[in-house]
Amino acid sequence: MKKHIKIFILGIVSGLLLLGCKKDFLDRYPLDNIVDQNFWKTENDLKLYANSLYPTYIVGFGTDFADGTVQPWGVNVNTLVYGDVITDNAAPLTYSKVGTDEYISHLSGTNESGGWNFTGIKQLNFFLDNYKRADIPEATSNIYLGEILFFKAWDYFNKVKLFGDVPWLTHSLNVNSPELYEARTPRAAVMDSVVMILNKAITCLPAKGSEESNRINKDMAQFLKSRIGLFEGTFRKYHPELGLDANKFLKYSTEASEALLNKYSLVQGNAGTVYNNLFATESYRGNTEVILWREYSAALTYGAAFSRYFAQNLRHQFGATRNLVDEYLCTDGKPISSSPLFQGKTSIQTEMQNRDPRLTQTIANFGTYNLASTTIQGANNAPLPNLPGMSGNKCPTGYRLAKWFYNSPVDWDRVTSGQQAAPVFRYAEILLNYAEAKYELGEANQSVIDQTINKLRSRVGMPGLTVGAEPTDTRLDDIYRNYAGGVINPLLREIRRERRVEMAFENTRWDDLMRWKTGRFIDIPVEGIKFVQSQFPAVVVNRDIYLSAEGYILPYFKTLPNGRKFNESKAYLFPIPVADILLNNKLVQNPNWEK
Incomplete structure (x- = not known):
């Protein structure tokens, strides 16, 4: 079995705890002076600094209660699982305003909010400005240089996805540095720089299997390059108004993918369970498919309250959409619009017959993925979903998620020390x-x-x-x-x-x-299950829920009667917070967000 690659944050936490114990040292050298007076001498200094940045970028399910919100999406900090709630895949209890004219967070937010925050970039650049001061072999320092460049490429990629043009910063800065008050760097130049530093990271990082345990290696950087190349290449192709070369980024993607093809393999097993099982485990040791993951430790009471609150459907209180469910093929490889195997939509039970097995491993059919214990709050979300009008956390569409469901009362009871592992790159x-x-x-x-x-x-x-x-x-x-x-x-x-x-x-x-x-796929009317009254005798139609002419649940019938409307004139990019534009008169707002 091929050796997997993982990121285990425990070393980071342990290192920071050790540093925190050196009280006399900290009293003598204030935190903001440590780097200048006493740092950058040894390999351990470089490692410790790099360690402190791992949790920022390898988020996984987050930590502790993991109940924060990430802007500008307005999504739980565990974006790996909950990021889809702003898309056509899901319907949260409170509809998302992202992508619509109702999105106005940029008007009231403070500066460096809504994703327009360069703290991470400044921290990464601080390393780049100082790491050569360490008196160690270049081959050793290059390992940590590769890690920092990997994080910087990832950070800038995320910023370009949000805003398009962003300022490219090459050095650590203070609050008065003139670079902070310059115009944005064009998207093309930023993305060329992203690829350049990512290529450098690939050169510097150790090959798979030769890296120190729990650290980044070349394959992870190749994975990121594959993702970046595909995104940027297709964004340029389908947004021709940019006038940018798409093919060179598509080639970057294929080259990076080819570097990984056949080095890994898909996990195999029973067709009816293998897919779901992939996302419900405490460890990916020995896993041939997961390239990068975040692990938690019971020994150090270091974890995240993910499995507990996911089982309760507490975060966002969401359900999948009919639009997603209808996309799954039938077992003959044909879509529901043409397959003779499709049994119709008279109930969730009938529509899930003869379908791609990933459907019933992603969306829970009634009576499946029942909670192993009823002692956890929210246990009434199974075997039937909690529709409006029922007690407990709601599943507004009736399509309860099975993917990510870890049916472990032991892990639920760990609360903030939950150990369910988070696969980041697959x-x-x-x-x-x-x-x-x-x-x-x-x-x-x-x-x-x-x-x-x-x-x-x-x-x-x-x-x-x-x-x-x-x-x-x-x-x-x-x-x-x-x-x-x-x-x-x-x-x-x-x-x-x-x-x-x-x-x-x-x-x-x-x-x-x-x-x-x-x-505009977000504009597709949001529908849920075909409502069968005998399955939900306490739910009252036209009071608790509302139905379409076909009898499908309409979760936003009252709160969003005209549907969600994606504004194509502006919403492919997010707006810069107005507070930042007021601080820097060279910043120009993204198109059509000025009003």
Whole structure:
């Protein structure tokens, strides 16, 4: 079994605790002077500084109660799981205003809010300005240089996704540094710099298996390059108004993916359980699919209250959407619009028959994924979901999430020391990145599809995809026609379908909608399960819930009667906080956010 790669934050915590115990040392050298007077001498100094940045970038499920909110998305700090609640995959109890004209957080937020925060970049640059002062071999210092450049590339990538043009900072700065009051650096220059430093990181970082335990290696940086290349390449292609070269970034993605192909493999098992089991574990040791993960430690009472509150459906109180459920193929490889195996939508039980096994491992059919104990608050979310009108935390669509559900009362009772492990980089994404980038380059032949899409389908016993014989899907074609300006090539449609299904609730959907320029998919009416009164005798229609003409639950019938409206004129980028623009008159607001 191939050696996995993991990030284990315990070393970071231990190192910081040890530093914190040196009271006399800290009394003698104030914290803001330590680096200048006593740091940057040894390898351990470089390691300790790098360690302090790991939790900022390898977030996993967060720590402690993990109940913070991340802006500008307004999502729980555990964006890995909850990031999809602002997309067409999910419906939280309170609808998201992201992407609509109702989003006004930038008007009232303080400076350096809403994602426009460069604290992490300044900390990374502080290392870059000082690490060469250590009297150690260059080969040793380069290891930590690679880690810092990896984090810097990731940080800037996230900022470009949010804002487009952003200031490129190369040195550590103070509050009066003139660089803080310059105009933004054009997107093209920033992304070229991102790739440059990421390539340097790949050169500096140790190869897989030769790195010190629990630290970053080359494969992780290649993974990030694959993700960045695909995002930027497709964003440029489908936003031609930018006038930027898409193909060079698509090639970056394929090159990075090829560096990882066949070094890892998809975890195999029973087709009916293997996918769900992948996300419900306390360890990925020996896992051949997970490239980067965050582990927690019971011994040091270091963990996150994720499994407990996920089982309660407390964070966001959300459910999946019918729009997502309808995307899953039937077991003959055909969509519900054409497959004779589809049993109809008379109930959740009928619509889940004869479907891609990942559907029932992502969305809980009634009577499945029942809680092992009823002593936990929210236990009435199973075997039936908590619809409005019932007691407890709500599942407003009736489609309760099964993915990420860790049915362990022991872990629930650990509360803030929960040990469920968080997979951050997964090989499945590399396969999807490669298939899509090759398609966009005009190189997606049957061999490519067999190496990628068909491996994912084979794991769960689904028929393979044949290039040139893609199934007809009038339902999905109509969605593209009505919400994206036209029908797309059937092969691309199936590659995108596979990505949505495989990566559901892993915080990739928003980025996908933005780069494909399909933000208006958010406008698709939000519907839930077909409501069957006999299954919910206490729920009163037109008081507790409201139904469509077809009998589907409409979770926002009262609160959002006209539906959510994505504003394509501006919402593919977020606005800069007004407070920052007032501080720097060279900053220009993103288009159409000025009003």
